[in-house]
Amino acid sequence: MHSNEIRYFLAVANTGSLSAASKQLFVAVSAISRQIQQLETRIGATLFERHARGMVLNDAGQILENHVRKSMMDMDFAIAEIQGLKAVRRTVIRMACTDGPAYSLLPQMFARFRAINPGVMFYLNVGTALQVSEMIRSGDCDLALQFSLTPERGVEVLASHPATVRLAMLSHHPLVIQEVSLGDLRAYPLALNEPSSTIGQLFDLSCRMNGIFLEPALSCNRFSTLYDFMLNTPGAIVACSHFSVMFNARADGLVMKSINIEQLSHRTLQLQTQAGRHRSAALSQFIDFSCELLAREAAAFERDFNL
Structure with missing residues (x-):
């Protein structure tokens, strides 16, 4: 399709009339009307409902407008991406x-x-x-x-x-040398995320299904607080994924222990x-x-x- 046909079509669609499109484009009304008619002939369907007060896109016109605007947006994105190859830094x-x-x-x-x-x-x-x-x-x-x-x-x-929920603890913790069950955690200060978090939900589900009640020594919605509590509290454990401590565990001398409960892996x-x-x-x-x-x-x- 000719670029003028599309340009005039969009102008009429935006302004709602030939006269308004004429003022916007600085093109005679007759020229715009002629291009619209040529476009409709080329497509084989009328694109506007013509009223005394203006022109409104019909179903065919709306379909064309959507495709035209998407094509224009894709072109803009392509140009931006090409420019972005040189401007990634910004x-x-x-x-x-x-x-x-x-x-x-x-x-x-x-x-x-x-x-x-x-x-x-x-x-x-x-x-x-x-x-x-x-x-x-x-x-x-x-x-x-x-x-x-x-x-x-x-x-x-x-x-x-x-991202299975595991237990992070310091390397000298007594639980390091044994398999860990939920019941074992009663004897140690547990740092646990708030109940509405994914960890909180999974821990609550696991405890209920196993008939165990655990009261965290610290419950908080900030992992940094839970983690520092574990590092500075004798015998403390923090429940987390290995992703949360992936870049700290080695330097801080941590051990990660699993609990053999299916729900904690969901x-x-x-x-x-x-x-x-x-x-x-x-x-x-x-x-x-x-x-x-x-x-x-x-x-x-x-x-x-x-x-």
């Missing part, structure tokens, strides 16, 4: 996450990616699982990293890793984006980088800590 990536990944995992990922692309900036919003899911569905962030129990609607999962760490969302060059690079880093570091951690 890109802001907006992320959302639940509290666990915010403690150490994401800061490490950001730092390592910026070592390669030092001009890329990150904006991180930390929220609850419900808040993060809503941010990714509404397009308020480019990516989300969160622990998930169930599939999310309107969300594309770019990477998913098992969780994954997911890298998510809005379904159908366009990705800039920088975002695509960061997604590839993140997927590779998560897979590599998780495999190394599981090997080194015999998980």
Whole structure:
């Protein structure tokens, strides 16, 4: 189709009349009318309902407008991506996450990616699982990293890793030398995320199914607080995924212990984006980088800590 036909068609669709489109384009009404008629002839269908007060798109016109605007948007994205190949350093990536990944995992990922692309900036919003899911569905962030129990609607999962709930403790803890059951935890200060978190839900379910009551010494919605409590409290244990301590465990001399309860494995760490969302060059690079880093570091951690 001729570019003038499409340009005039969109002008009439936007303004609602030939005269208004004429003023907008500085083109005679007759010329615009002629191009619209040619376009309708070429398509084989009328595109507007013509009224005394103006012109309104009919069903065929709305279909054409949607496709034309999508094509124009795709062209804009293509140009932006081509330009982005040269301008990755000036890109802001907006992320959302639940509290666990915010403690150490994401800061490490950001730092390592910026070592390669030092001009890329990150904006991180930390929220609850419900808040993060809503941010990714509404397009308020480019990516989300969160622990998930169930599939999310309107969300594309770019990477998913098992995130079994385990126990982190210092290497001299008495439980290091034995298999651990839920009942064993009664004798030690337990640091546990708030009940509404995925860990809180799984722990509560496991305790109820096994007839065990556990009262945490510290319950908090900030993993950094739970982690510092464990490091500084004799005999303390923190319940977490290995992803939350992946870059701290070796330096802090931690041991990770599992509890042989199926419910504690019903969780994954997911890298998510809005379904159908366009990705800039920088975002695509960061997604590839993140997927590779998560897979590599998780495999190394599981090997080194015999998980």
